[in-house]
Amino acid sequence: MASKSGAWGIDIGQAGLKAIRLVIDEGTEHVHATAFDYIAHPKILSQPDAIPEELISQALDKFLKQNDLGNDLVAISVPGQSALARFIQLPPVESSKVSEIVKYEARQQIPFALEDVVWDYQTLGKGTEESGFLLEAEVGLFAMKRDQVMNQLKPFTNAEVEVELIQIAPLALYNFLSFDQLGIRLGDETVAMDSYTILLDMGADNTTLLVSNGQKIWIRNVPIGGNHFTRALTKEMKLTFAKAEHLKCNATKSPDPRAVFQALRPVFNDYVSEIQRSIGYFSSVNREAKISKVVGLGNGFKLAGLQKFLQQNLQYEVERVESFSAISPDGFKDAALFEENILSFPVCYGAALQALAQTRIRTSLLPREITTARTIARKKPWAVAAAAAMLAALATSAFGYAHVYNAVSEKQFGDAEKKIDELNTEQVNLKSAYAKETGNCREIKNQGATLVGAVERRTAWLELYKAVAECLPRDKVDPQDIRLQNRILISSLIPRRHPDVAAWFNGLSARAKELMTEQERKAPPAGEAYIVSLQGDHYHDETLGKGIYGGGDPYKNRLVQGEGYVCEQFLKRLQEWSVAAHDNSGEVKVGGIGISHATIVDCSMPIPEPMNPLGQDLFPPRMAGGGPGGAGGPGRGQMRWTMARDKRRDKGRESDNRSQALDALDLESGGSTALNARPKQEMVNRTHFVVEFVWMPEKPRPKPASPTGSQPGAAVTSAAVTPASGRTPGAAPAATPPKR
Numbered sequence: 001m002a003s004k005s006g007a008w009g010i011d012i013g014q015a016g017l018k019a020i021r022l023v024i025d026e027g028t029e030h031v032h033a034t035a036f037d038y039i040a041h042p043k044i045l046s047q048p049d050a051i052p053e054e055l056i057s058q059a060l061d062k063f064l065k066q067n068d069l070g071n072d073l074v075a076i077s078v079p080g081q082s083a084l085a086r087f088i089q090l091p092p093v094e095s096s097k098v099s100e101i102v103k104y105e106a107r108q109q110i111p112f113a114l115e116d117v118v119w120d121y122q123t124l125g126k127g128t129e130e131s132g133f134l135l136e137a138e139v140g141l142f143a144m145k146r147d148q149v150m151n152q153l154k155p156f157t158n159a160e161v162e163v164e165l166i167q168i169a170p171l172a173l174y175n176f177l178s179f180d181q182l183g184i185r186l187g188d189e190t191v192a193m194d195s196y197t198i199l200l201d202m203g204a205d206n207t208t209l210l211v212s213n214g215q216k217i218w219i220r221n222v223p224i225g226g227n228h229f230t231r232a233l234t235k236e237m238k239l240t241f242a243k244a245e246h247l248k249c250n251a252t253k254s255p256d257p258r259a260v261f262q263a264l265r266p267v268f269n270d271y272v273s274e275i276q277r278s279i280g281y282f283s284s285v286n287r288e289a290k291i292s293k294v295v296g297l298g299n300g301f302k303l304a305g306l307q308k309f310l311q312q313n314l315q316y317e318v319e320r321v322e323s324f325s326a327i328s329p330d331g332f333k334d335a336a337l338f339e340e341n342i343l344s345f346p347v348c349y350g351a352a353l354q355a356l357a358q359t360r361i362r363t364s365l366l367p368r369e370i371t372t373a374r375t376i377a378r379k380k381p382w383a384v385a386a387a388a389a390m391l392a393a394l395a396t397s398a399f400g401y402a403h404v405y406n407a408v409s410e411k412q413f414g415d416a417e418k419k420i421d422e423l424n425t426e427q428v429n430l431k432s433a434y435a436k437e438t439g440n441c442r443e444i445k446n447q448g449a450t451l452v453g454a455v456e457r458r459t460a461w462l463e464l465y466k467a468v469a470e471c472l473p474r475d476k477v478d479p480q481d482i483r484l485q486n487r488i489l490i491s492s493l494i495p496r497r498h499p500d501v502a503a504w505f506n507g508l509s510a511r512a513k514e515l516m517t518e519q520e521r522k523a524p525p526a527g528e529a530y531i532v533s534l535q536g537d538h539y540h541d542e543t544l545g546k547g548i549y550g551g552g553d554p555y556k557n558r559l560v561q562g563e564g565y566v567c568e569q570f571l572k573r574l575q576e577w578s579v580a581a582h583d584n585s586g587e588v589k590v591g592g593i594g595i596s597h598a599t600i601v602d603c604s605m606p607i608p609e610p611m612n613p614l615g616q617d618l619f620p621p622r623m624a625g626g627g628p629g630g631a632g633g634p635g636r637g638q639m640r641w642t643m644a645r646d647k648r649r650d651k652g653r654e655s656d657n658r659s660q661a662l663d664a665l666d667l668e669s670g671g672s673t674a675l676n677a678r679p680k681q682e683m684v685n686r687t688h689f690v691v692e693f694v695w696m697p698e699k700p701r702p703k704p705a706s707p708t709g710s711q712p713g714a715a716v717t718s719a720a721v722t723p724a725s726g727r728t729p730g731a732a733p734a735a736t737p738p739k740r
Helices: 052-066 095-109 146-158 169-181 226-237 241-249 257-285 306-314 335-340 346-355 368-406 410-470 501-506 510-514 518-522 554-576 636-652 657-669
Strands: 007-012 016-024 031-040 073-078 084-089 117-124 128-130 133-135 138-145 165-168 196-202 207-212 217-222 291-297 317-320 489-498 529-538 595-603 607-610 683-695
Touching (some): 007 052, 007 169, 007 346, 016 052, 016 346, 031 052, 031 335, 052 146, 073 169, 084 095, 095 133, 095 138, 117 146, 138 146, 165 169, 169 196, 169 207, 169 217, 169 346, 207 257, 217 257, 226 241, 226 257, 241 257, 257 306, 291 306, 306 317, 489 501, 501 683, 510 595, 529 554, 554 595
Parallel strands (some): 007 073, 291 317
Antiparallel strands (some): 007 016, 016 031, 117 138, 128 133, 196 207, 489 529, 529 683, 595 683, 607 683
């Protein structure tokens, strides 16, 4: 491969800018170095008073003034500690699916979204391909955050320098090691040395540790660099950073070299410990690996005594690069400056080699959008020429077709054109007729949906009645005394649709809100729904035989007792089942049909009434063929008594309720001569109450068939079974209310 153009490798470190230019000889195809540059920063970039952006910009401007880049390629390196490098062993996989596997691994290994990073990969190792499958392949995955990449590119963009390649420093060192130290060339990808070489590139703040045998790569960043030795001198010998840096570089010429080395000894020990720990870990992972030597790079490795100290403690041969075997600096203008700083050039040397396509590493962290834009720009002249040629051909073709068109006879094609017009007209008419019929069909479907919609919604009302019935109390065996019966009579169930039930909730009294559950008080209802109002009565008297419990005002206690029974035996059932749904037996639970925020909005004072105002018991013995409740429902006599009672109640509402109670008590005690002539009537207390709740009907859904004997028609006039018992209205009464 011969080429006249060259490639510049540029490495901007903490101490300065290093650059080297390589070209390929046309005849021998050997690589030669034709120029280099080393520009030291006035201050180390990591010093507190340094401004890295300004120092880097100044160094780059100076470099561009001293060197003419021309048409040369430019490759730059970025610090290894700011990038991610992972080496993954792939399972046997089809060669065509390697990119998919690597992309999946990238999502697992890279701790950022792939859109926020620039990443690339390359297959390494001794991978072989058999029957379309890649075996024993190792993949190198390299990534860097996009904003950091753009920061590295910014000085070159400002200087209008087009960067062709961005490579992390460890891979640039691998290019240097394989090409210059191990002598591996293109076509020798399968060549692997028997032993491994360790590269130690000591920078200002970090040391890059690279272990490789020409095929496998192992990288680690050691967080100790030349600045750590300088800071040790500033601390132990009370020097400024600049004086300590000068003393470190000239330790052997100082008045007391022993004191200098004593101050540096802790850093020496830490550095060796980190190197030993890294080598130990590599050896544990690669048990068959044999390390032959350690090669030191970087100007920090010029520290006096460091090479000998490492050799004594690591028990390996430690070498320091004195020259490059693949290139000669004889053609340089200032060969002495190059040899003095040769330890700092391997990174830019490796980057330039890759730009010339002389290494097996092909990855680059240059953003793809930049690469695509440059490719388009380079091909734009050819694209313009191709477009012009196509335009000329199109014009020629159009001229030819126009000439043929003018030669066409109208008589020859007149009939055919007339038939085409007729066909188009017929097509338009058919489309219009189709659109009309489609509209008619849609209208008929809408009418049908309106007609059957009521059928789909009617089951919601039945579920509401059934749910209310199932929450009513009932005894297994009714006591003879109605005051001890667990029974509530519902006289009316009236649902009213409200556009916003929040207004209903806000209008409730404090007592009504207090009877709701805590969760429903904190979450008021909202939106359009039904407010269902239940009016009912009960004759239950828990004070029978016990006196008015609690003492005090009997009138007040009777009111509390009447409301409390409704709360315990009816209201709490609604509230406790407000999150339930259909159970396995097919029973409807309250929560399954949208009931919530149940409360008592009104509860009257218990009103004394005669036990048998019609000359019979309030609840007469059940009659054969009685009401729809069957054995457990109200008889027709009870229904007649209920109607008579309601008439008396409506008529008597004009008088004071308490006066009625006193008259009834006087009737029982014989306080009047005329009344004493009547037979004594035992009195019972009737409590009238109003319960309201929110109902948001759900869409009807299929339910299992009701058990045999279920009679939902008796639900609103008779006590209902609890859902826990699994009984429907009309079956045997439940023994106990649901467990709470």
